[in-house]
Amino acid sequence: MSFNKLLERQIKKYLPEDYFLEEHLNRFIQAVHDSYEEYERDRKLFNHAFACSEKEYMEINEQLKREAKLKHASIQHLKETINKFKGSDDLNYNETDDLSDIINYLEHELQEKKKADILLQQSEKRLRLALQTIDDNVWEYHFPSRTMTFAVNEKSILDLDRNVYEGNENLVWWQTIVEEDRPIAIETFQKYMSGEISKHCVEYRVKLKDGSTRWILNRGGVISKSKNGKPVTIIGTLTDIQNYKNIQGELTATANRLSHLLINLQTGVLLEDENGKVVLTNKKFTDFFAYPGSPETLVGIECTELYESSTALFKHPLEFITNTARHLKARQPVNNEELKMADGRVLERNYIPLFIDDVYRGHLWTYNDITERKRSEIKLKRQEEKYRSIIANMNLGLIEVDLEQNIRYVNQSFCFMSGYEEHELIGQNASDLFVKEENKEMVENKNDLRQTGLSDAYEMNVNTKHSDSHWWLVSGAPLYNDKQQHIGSIGIHLDITEQKMLQRQLEEAKKIAEKSVHAKDLFLANMSHEIRTPMNAILGMSKQLQKTILNQQQQSFLEIIGTAAENLLVIINDILDFSKLEAGKVTLEEIGFNMHDLVTNTSRVLKLKAEEKGLMFEVTVHPGVANVLKGDPYRINQVLMNLLSNSIKFTKRGRVALECMLYRSKPDLQELDIIISDTGKGMDEAYLKNLFNKFSQEDESIARSYGGTGLGMSIVKQLVELMNGTIEVQSKKGEGTTVTIQLSFPKGSESDLPKKDNSHVEAHILADKKILVVEDNEMNRIVAETILNQYGATISEAVNGMDAIDALRHNHFDIVLMDIQMPVMDGLEATRHVRQELASNIPIIALTANAVKGEMEKCIQAGMNDYLSKPFEEEDLIRLIAKWLGRETHFGPVKLTEVTDTPLYDLCKLKQITRGDEKFIIKMLQVFISETTTSLTNLEQAFEQKDIKQVQFLAHRMKSSLNNLNICSAGSIAEKIEKGDWAACDFPALQKQIIALRKVIDKVIPMIMADYAELHC
Incomplete structure (x- = not known):
């Protein structure tokens, strides 16, 4: 019976009778084949949807392989069974059982196939979802068909067109690769064909649609091969690495710079890779170890060879080798390891292991020559020991205390100073032990200063073990530990007990010296007063006598008296000038002169x-x-x-x-x-x-x-x-003397010379005024009375301050001429009584023989209005009295004409006062030059010191002298300065007035000096 018949008979038990067995069986077999082909297509689609996760892909791929293998085995078994049935003529075969087994087996296989399909669909969905979340492009290349398939997702950063390249044999993928890099891709595929490689990872540049280029990382591998081992399918990914390349370029440039820096570094550098080979070294390293050739020649050499070849350079070679091996094995950083060399040098070595992502990649050695530093350290240590020895034995006491003032260290000198032994001091509180109660607060303040990091020095009376009268000079400073933490204070102490005793003696000597200076000043004042008092009478009466008719002999005697008096006055002035120079009160002008x-x-x-x-x-x-x-x-x-x-x-x-x-x-x-x-x-x-x-x-x-x-x-x-000049004197007895003075002066111009200023002041006559003369010296009273009577004044006299107060209480006077030094009551006290008790504002002019500095200020402070030193000139006295009685009349500058100029000053008033006495005029001019120059300098100094009261006083004093010589412009300025109400905001205006006064005086003085010289001749 044929196989078909047998199969039909067996199947009819399970199928309808009218069902055509052979047709349906063929269809069933065909369905099995179709199922297998559908599976193959699904597998290909799965491969196309390759995920970024390689692990998941491999798991799914292995599962599919197992399923395909099972399916293939079942179909093969079915075919073998069917073929067996078709070729069998044995009618005794149990056909029903066999056919039932086949049908059951086929149904089982169909169920397994459905399960695999469901699993495949689920995996495909997961893979597609994964592909949509990554930036890489997945591709698959099929060698037999020479086609390339891309899985381009929406997030892909590559400008690729799947429709252009996918399955298109004419447009090969590597045609988009930059021509210079194309051999890389071609060579890779050739290696796949030859079987040399089964996976790859290469970099090259690709062209995008817009013509730009980007660097791509291409990775992939074989997923299927033919029976002869040739690759059939390759799957892989394309990754955009342009940013990485940019960073890599920057890192390369940085690495080059670092490499250049390391090469030229003054530290020896040796960089080794994980295999112990030289990667980088520099010139300093080769110099340290006397390696011939350039550092580049050492690259790639095994470092162990370097170590072994250089052992002879080390003082302890075995120690060097052992320590080096230990460091390489431990891979732990080593800092500041000292290596002693055979030639006496000392090198400092550091070891730095290099790890990248916890992976050991090599290590770095650095070497520094610290020979000089070690020598300095040794020297410093010796010096430290030396100074420690000095500190321990010096005469300065050294003590260290903690923050609680507990003693931590003392040297021997401090023990000697304090009287204590070292064991008696350590641990004791320094403040309680040495500081007296009255100094406790001061010491606490000093400790607070130490907390802020400040140091200072101070003197302190202290308690010692055997005395409470010792003085110490303490220099204290904060004390820090190695971590710069404040841990206390350190103090250096010097016993200054003897110096303090000397200081007391010096203070006493200073007081004695001050008394001596005061006595000297008092002596000068008394000498000036005692000499000037009779001098005033001598000169005053001489002037009055000159106004009388004298014979030739009398005139000769009078001239002798005048000459002697003038010589005596020069002596007094020399003494006073010398006192000013010694006190540094003399200042210099800087004006233009010829x-x-x-x-x-x-x-x-x-x-x-x-x-x-x-x-x-x-x-x-x-x-x-x-x-x-x-x-x-x-x-x-x-x-x-x-x-x-x-x-x-x-x-x-x-x-x-x-x-x-x-x-x-x-x-x-x-x-x-x-x-x-x-x-x-x-x-x-x-x-x-x-x-x-x-x-x-x-x-x-x-x-x-x-x-x-x-x-x-x-x-x-x-x-x-x-x-700022020099003076030199050469002299020989009987042959004469030569004095050489060397001075330097800045050059000036015509504008620096004093300019002449024309002014005119009309003289005034003193008359019908009651004047009280307070003077204990009868000669001076006679002189004053003689002079004042000539001007029509009524004179009353008092011999001391008490009499003057009584006279002023009972009588009316227009002005008082008050001497300073008098018995019973001096002029200063009398003036204070007049101002305070009598509440009188009567003008009081001091007439004093005391011409030392400061006398004028005393008079002004006591309440006097003005000051005139003896011996005085008649004109000065009359001018001063007239000023305070308001008897001066000022006229403006005389108008200039085209023919003649009005002189800056004239002597009309002076000649009128002196009745034409040329000698007296000469004397007056000399006095004017000297006193005006000095007064103006003092006025400027007083302004610099903002002593406005003194400025006004000096201006007042100068005004009368200026008016006597008809220097109207200067007199007017002096009057403005004197009577102005100068507040601080007015100082600039006052300064302008002083400058203007200086200009006028600088103009007139040279002219007066010329007239003075001419008259004297």
């Missing part, structure tokens, strides 16, 4: 005296000396007058000469040599050494024969040095 005119005017004053003695008097000024220099012409004149006077005084015959030579000229400066020479008596060489000492004269006969105080040359030297 050296030619100054020297000429000075010589005119003294030329007459020289000619009277029959001496030749020569004056020479070098033509190169600038027309205008800037300095103090008045002090220069004082120096020249003093030196020329000495030369004339000590020269009996011959000549006296003054030469002004140009020593050196610079663009803005000239240095002058002023040489004064004579043929006088000269000096011994031994005396020259003491020439400039105060009160110095060669012998007692000098004072007897020539007079003087011995202060002149001392004053000259101090004035020259005050002008």
Whole structure:
């Protein structure tokens, strides 16, 4: 029976009778084949939807392989069974059982196939979902068909078109690869074909639609092979690594820079990889270990070879090898390991293991030559030991305390100072032990300062073990530990007990010295008063006597009296000038002057005296000396007058000469040599050494024969040095003397010279005024009465302050002339009584013989209105009284005409007062020059010190002198300064007035000096 028949008969048991067995069986078999082919298609679709998760893909792939294998085995078994049935003629075969087994088996296989389909669909859904969440492009290449399929998701950053490349044999994928990189892809596929590789990972650039290029990472592997082992399908991914490449480029550049830095670093560097081979080293490393060649020649060498070849360089080779091996094995950082070299050097080594993602990738060695540092440390340690020894044994006591003032360390000197042994001090509280109760608060404040990091020094009376009268100088500072934490204080102590005793002695000596200075000042004041009091009478009466008709002999006697009195006055002025210089109260002007005119005017004053003695008097000024220099012409004149006077005084015959030579000229400066020479008596060489000492004269006969105080040359030297100059004296006994002064002056211009200012003041007459003269010296009362009666004043007298108060209480007076030093009650106390008890504002003018500095201020503070020192000039007295009685009348400047100019000043008023006495006029001009210059300088100093009261007083004092010479503009300015109500906000305006006053005075003084010289001749 045929197989078909047998199969039909068996199947009919399970199928309807009219069912055609062979047709349905063939259909069933065909369905099985279709199911298998559907499975193959599903598998391909699955491969196309390759997921980013390789692990999941491999699991699903293995499961599909197992299912395919089972399906293939079942179909093969079915075919074998059917073929067996078809070829069998054995009618005894149990056909029903066999066919039933086949049908059951086929039904079972169909059920398993359905389950696999469901599993495949679920896996496919998971894979597609996974593909949609990743950025990579999944691809599959089929070698037999040479087609490439892409799974491009929406998030893909590659600009690829699946429709263009998928399955298109003409458009090969690598045609989008940049031409220079295309050989990489071709070579990779060739290796797959040859069986050399089964997976790959390569990088190359691809072109996108917009023409730009990007770097791609291509990874993949074989998923199916043919029976002969050739690859059939490759699946892989494309990853955009452009950003990585950009970063890699930056890292490469940075690495290059770092490499360059390491190569040129002054630290020896050795970089090894995980295999112990040299990756990088530098020149310093090769220098340290004397390796020949450049550092590049060491790259790739086994580092163990380097270690072994350099062991001879080390002082302890075995130790070096052992430690190096231990570090490499431990892979732990090592810092500041010292290596002693055989040649005496000391190297410092650091070991740094390198890990990337917890994977060991190599290590870095750094070497530094610390030989000099070690030598310095050794030296420092020796010095530290030395200084510790010094501190331990020095005379300065050293103590360290903690924050609670507990003693932690003391040196031997501190023990000696305090009287305690070291074991008695350690642990004790320093404050409780040494600080007295009255100093507790101060010490607490010092400890607070230490908390803020401040150091200071202070003196303190302390308790020691055996005494409570010791003084210590304590220098304290905060104490820190190695971590810069404040842990206490450190103090250095010096026993200054003896110094404190000396200090007390010095303080007592200072008090004695101050008393001595006060006694000196008092002596000068008394001397000035005692000498000036009779001098006032002598000069005053001499002036009055000159107004009478005298015969020739009487006139001669009077001149002798006047000369003697003037010489005595010069002595007094020298003493006072010297006191000012010693006190540093003399200041210098800096105004424009003409050296030619100054020297000429000075010589005119003294030329007459020289000619009277029959001496030749020569004056020479070098033509190169600038027309205008800037300095103090008045002090220069004082120096020249003093030196020329000495030369004339000590020269009996011959000549006296003054030469002004140009020593050196610079663009803005000239240095002058002023040489004064004579043929006088000269000096011994031994005396020259003491020439400039105060009160110095060669012998007692000098004072007897020539007079003087011995202060002149001392004053000259101090004035020259005050002008930053030098003075040198050469002399030989019996041959004369040469004095050379070297001074430097800035060059000036015509604008720096004082300008003339025309002004005019009309004189006033004093009359019908009642004046109270308070004076204990009868001669001075007579002088005052004689002078004042001539001007029509009514005079009353009082011999002391008490009488003056009584007279003022019972009588009316217009003004008071008050002496200062009087018995019973002095002038200052009397003035205070007048102002306070009598509440009187009557003008009081001080007439005092005390001309020392500060006397005027005392008078003003006591309530006096003005001050006049004795001996006074008649004109000064009348001018001062007239001013305070309001008897001055000022006129404005006289109008100029085209033909003549009104002079800046005139002597009409002065001649009227002196009745034409030229000698008196000369004296008045000399006094005006001296006092006005000094007063103006003092006024400017008072303004700088903001002493406005003193400024007004000095302006008041100058005003009368200016008006007597008809210097109207200056007198008007002085009056504004005196009577102005100057507040702080008005100081700029006051300063302008003072500057204006200075300009007028600077203009008029040279003119007055010229007239003075002319009159004197």
